[in-house]
Amino acid sequence: MRNSFSRTIQTTIIFLVVGGVMALALGGYFSSASNVFTGSLINLQSWFSTRFSALQDFFTAPRDIASLRQRNAELESDVSELQAQVIQLQQQVGETQILAALVDFSRANPENTYKAAAVIGRDPSPFLHYVIINRGSNDGILRGMPVVTDQGLVGRVDAVIADAARVQLITDPASSVNVRLQNAETEGSLVGSVTGDVILELIPQDVTVEPGDLALTSGLGGGYPPDLIVGQVVNVRSREFDLFQQATIQPVVDFNRLQIVLVIVNFKPVDISPLIPTP
Amino acid sequence: MRNLIAIPVVIFSVILQSAVVSRITLLSGFADLPLIMLSAWALQEEVDSAWHWAIATGLLVGFVSGVIWVVPVIGYLAAVGLAKLLQRRVWQAPLLAMFSVTFLVTIFINILSFLVLRLMGVSVDIGDALGLVVLPAVLLNLLFAIPVYAVMRDLARWTYPVLEAE
Numbered sequence: 327m328r329n330s331f332s333r334t335i336q337t338t339i340i341f342l343v344v345g346g347v348m349a350l351a352l353g354g355y356f357s358s359a360s361n362v363f364t365g366s367l368i369n370l371q372s373w374f375s376t377r378f379s380a381l382q383d384f385f386t387a388p389r390d391i392a393s394l395r396q397r398n399a400e401l402e403s404d405v406s407e408l409q410a411q412v413i414q415l416q417q418q419v420g421e422t423q424i425l426a427a428l429v430d431f432s433r434a435n436p437e438n439t440y441k442a443a444a445v446i447g448r449d450p451s452p453f454l455h456y457v458i459i460n461r462g463s464n465d466g467i468l469r470g471m472p473v474v475t476d477q478g479l480v481g482r483v484d485a486v487i488a489d490a491a492r493v494q495l496i497t498d499p500a501s502s503v504n505v506r507l508q509n510a511e512t513e514g515s516l517v518g519s520v521t522g523d524v525i526l527e528l529i530p531q532d533v534t535v536e537p538g539d540l541a542l543t544s545g546l547g548g549g550y551p552p553d554l555i556v557g558q559v560v561n562v563r564s565r566e567f568d569l570f571q572q573a574t575i576q577p578v579v580d581f582n583r584l585q586i587v588l589v590i591v592n593f594k595p596v597d598i599s600p601l602i603p604t605p
Numbered sequence: 606m607r608n609l610i611a612i613p614v615v616i617f618s619v620i621l622q623s624a625v626v627s628r629i630t631l632l633s634g635f636a637d638l639p640l641i642m643l644s645a646w647a648l649q650e651e652v653d654s655a656w657h658w659a660i661a662t663g664l665l666v667g668f669v670s671g672v673i674w675v676v677p678v679i680g681y682l683a684a685v686g687l688a689k690l691l692q693r694r695v696w697q698a699p700l701l702a703m704f705s706v707t708f709l710v711t712i713f714i715n716i717l718s719f720l721v722l723r724l725m726g727v728s729v730d731i732g733d734a735l736g737l738v739v740l741p742a743v744l745l746n747l748l749f750a751i752p753v754y755a756v757m758r759d760l761a762r763w764t765y766p767v768l769e770a771e
Contacts, residue, residue: 447623447669452634452738453718453729454671458623484671492671500671500727520733521633582628 424476424586431476432588438551439592440474441465445584446490453520455498457481457584462489470549470595473587478555478578479503479543480587482595491589495581496556497522504546505556507573509539516541516556516575524557529571535562541575548596607764608654614760615662618642623669633733634741636749637711639666643681644706645750645757647688648699651765659685676721680714700754707750708743715739 350356425442432440443465447458461467463486473480473493481495496503497518505526506513512533514526529535539559545552557577564571622638629635639662647655659681666681667674687710691702719734 447620448627449672450619450622450627450637450639450666450670450677451672451718452627452630452742453715453722453734456671458669492669494671498671499722499729500725517728520729521737 421586427476428586428588431474438590440588441467441591442586442588443467443491444586449492453499455495455501455518455522455581456484457493457495457587459491459493459587459589460489461589462487462491464488466591467491467589468591470597472550472554472590472593472595474554474590475579475584475587477580478557479550480579480581480584482549483589493587496577497524497581503550503556504544505541506544507533507535507539507541507559510535513544513546514570514573522581524575524577526559526573526575527570529573531564531569531571533571535559535564535571535573537561539573548598550595551590551593608657610760610764611654611658611661614642615639615658615665619662619665619669622666629745631741631745633737634739634743634745636742636745637714638749638753639677640681640684640710640714641707641746641749641753642757644684644688644710645703645754646761647685648692648702648706648754649758649761650692652761655685655689656682672718673721676714676718680710680717683713684710700751703750703754704747707746711743711746712739715742 347356428440428442432438441461443459443461445457446460449456449458459473467483467486469483469486471483473482479496481493481498481501483491484494485492494501495518496516499518499520501516501518503516504513505516507526507529510529510533512529512535514529516524516526518524526541537559541556541559543550543552543554543556555578557575560574560576562571562573618639626636626638643655643659643662646652646658660678663678663681664674666677670677684706688702688706691705692699695702695705715734715738719729719731719739722729
């Protein structure tokens with residue numbers, strides 16, 4: 327009985343002492359001693375923690391780098407594929423826009439029958455302005471047929487094989503197109519040049535030509551159907567001692583970006599060369 | 606049999622010329638890839654079939670182009686002839702020979718084209734032709750000359766391995 331009483335007293339005293347020490351410690355009375363103690367503990371824990379982290383990095387980091395590199399390569403591959411898809415889709419969108427414009431053009435001009443063709447090449451000689459298209463006699467293309475885009479006149483078919491044809495552009499130095507100026511009510515002859523500039527010649531001196539006047543095919547000579555848009559007058563050169571005026575024409579078609587064209591397959595050009603007297 | 610390599614190479618060069626090189630313009634001029642290729646091929650010491658290549662290339666270019674076939678045939682034969690002539694004389698400086706052939710034959714073939722067009726009644730201004738077509742074409746041909754020469758040298762070594770081993 328006495329023993330159990332004394333143990334209770336001892337336990338109580340121990341609790342009281344421990345509680346008192348804790349209370350004093352929490353109250354800041356043992357700060358210097360507790361700082362030394364906790365500091366030592368923290369240093370020890372830091373030392374262990376650092377070494378453990380180093381060991382963990384040593385064993386796990388190479389695996390991570392390898393996996394990250396693999397993942398990076400996969401992602402780069404995905405990005406490349408997606409970029410290729412984006413370029414492909416952009417090309418398709420561009421082609422679709424061009425085709426939609428051509429369809430609109432053919433609907434707006436139902437009197438003609440068209441055959442669409444892609445431009446697949448250009449003339450190897452820098453002196454000539456020809457393009458090669460991927461439609462030929464198998465598709466009903468014949469020599470002399472006019473070629474247009476939704477914007478206006480491109481040229482005419484110069485040579486044909488089974489699955490391809492060569493088109494002479496209106497910018498070619500050997501090209502000559504009879505045109506009329508819409509506002510001036512006069513006609514002239516449109517000729518190309520080596521540089522790709524297009525000049526309207528044989529304009530009578532008594533006609534007033536203004537920049538901005540629209541040039542359309544006249545249909546004279548039978549080489550082209552009438553009323554196809556060719557371009558606009560940019561400037562006029564009129565000199566008193568010349569028989570005719572000259573005008574520089576800005577073609578409506580951008581010949582550097584020619585991708586898809588329309589061949590007018592129901593137009594039969596008239597060959598008037600036998601009617602022209604030879605000297 | 607080794608002459609058969611000319612068929613794909615010539616066709617490929619003409620396709621590349623028509624589809625790609627003709628679109629890379631400087632002013633109004635552009636490079637003549639078949640001409641450079643032929644010049645480089647003819648300058649290779651071991652090659653003995655350059656004349657056939659010139660005729661085949663000239664006919665093919667004449668078929669594709671609007672210019673009459675005589676112009677590229679004569680021009681490419683001239684390129685091979687000049688290359689063979691220079692190969693014997695400046696054999697120690699093949700690149701110098703390559704540049705010389707490219708420069709001279711480019712001018713020759715362009716002037717020939719110009720004269721034939723004038724003969725056919727096509728109005729071509731000589732100032733425009735020289736300044737905007739011939740000179741830019743010469744410059745572009747000289748730029749293309751080095752890589753094409755390297756490719757054709759490798760092709761010649763691959764086609765004529767026995768002679769090189771000797």
